[in-house]
Amino acid sequence: MRRKLAAGNWKMNGTKANLAELDAMKSTAETDQTDVLICTPATLLSRAADAVSGSPIAVGGQDCHANASGAHTGDISAAMIKDAGGSHVITGHSERRVDHGETDAVVAAKSEAAYANDLVAVICIGESLEERESGKTLDVVGTQLAGSTPDAATGANTVIAYEPVWAIGTGKVPTLEQIGEVHDFIRETLVERFGDAGNDFRVLYGGSVKPSNASEIFAVSNVDGALVGGASLKANDFNGIIAAL
Ligand code: PEP
Numbered sequence: 001m002r003r004k005l006a007a008g009n010w011k012m013n014g015t016k017a018n019l020a021e022l023d024a025m026k027s028t029a030e031t032d033q034t035d036v037l038i039c040t041p042a043t044l045l046s047r048a049a050d051a052v053s054g055s056p057i058a059v060g061g062q063d064c065h066a067n068a069s070g071a072h073t074g075d076i077s078a079a080m081i082k083d084a085g086g087s088h089v090i091t092g093h094s095e096r097r098v099d100h101g102e103t104d105a106v107v108a109a110k111s112e113a114a115y116a117n118d119l120v121a122v123i124c125i126g127e128s129l130e131e132r133e134s135g136k137t138l139d140v141v142g143t144q145l146a147g148s149t150p151d152a153a154t155g156a157n158t159v160i161a162y163e164p165v166w167a168i169g170t171g172k173v174p175t176l177e178q179i180g181e182v183h184d185f186i187r188e189t190l191v192e193r194f195g196d197a198g199n200d201f202r203v204l205y206g207g208s209v210k211p212s213n214a215s216e217i218f219a220v221s222n223v224d225g226a227l228v229g230g231a232s233l234k235a236n237d238f239n240g241i242i243a244a245l
Pocket residue numbers: 009011163167168169170206207208209227228229230231
């Protein structure tokens with residue numbers, strides 16, 4: 001039985017004043033049967049880890065370098081995320097793929113760096129609007145899943161997040177049928193590659209999830225939770241999403 005996961009991605013938002021939001025998520029996380037994760041900006045990670053200490057909320061990074069250390073100005077390593085108190089790291093978010101030209105091979109290398117440091121990799125995949133409109137969604141998602149997921153991936157060290165690029169931060173959400181089609185495809189692909197162990201991976205949906213649409217999305221087959229951007233910044237919204245799982 002896969003536990004549901006509500007994962008927040010604060011992106012480039014938040015200063016220490018925003019840590020109060022984490023406090024306001026604690027009681028919902030404590031009473032719910034759902035795993036809760038907030039991926040903060042790197043500058044907040046250590047403070048966030050202290051802020052959630054003793055509660056079931058986990059914290060993580062939004063990216064890591066594939067290398068362990070070295071001359072990579074501005075980057076952070078998986079070991080640094082671990083050292084700051086993180087347990088997870090997002091890899092291959094579409095904003096990284098677009099803004100920083102990250103390929104599937106780079107995403108796989110970053111995910112391996114996560115495993116080497118005992119972090120769970122939240123590997124993001126998803127099609128652009130143009131790819132969706134030209135009928136290439138499953139091809140694109142299949143290629144990204146194959147190329148971004150290391151052979152060492154398991155349901156314990158990896159979460160897959162399906163995030164249609166056109167739904168991120170836009171308020172546009174695929175139909176429930178479209179979400180179900182892709183999630184079923186991801187599950188089948190994981191089982192083809194990893195055997196029965198493919199059933200252990202949690203597959204999150206991401207893209208304009210809000211308290212008002214969370215319940216219907218979470219009822220779709222093979223949706224094991226959500227990766228949430230904008231609606232994870234405020235406890236009021238994120239608590240509604242946790243409660244819907
Ligand atoms: C995201 O950044 O991963 C995301 C899904 O953003 P939003 O929820 O704001 O669409």
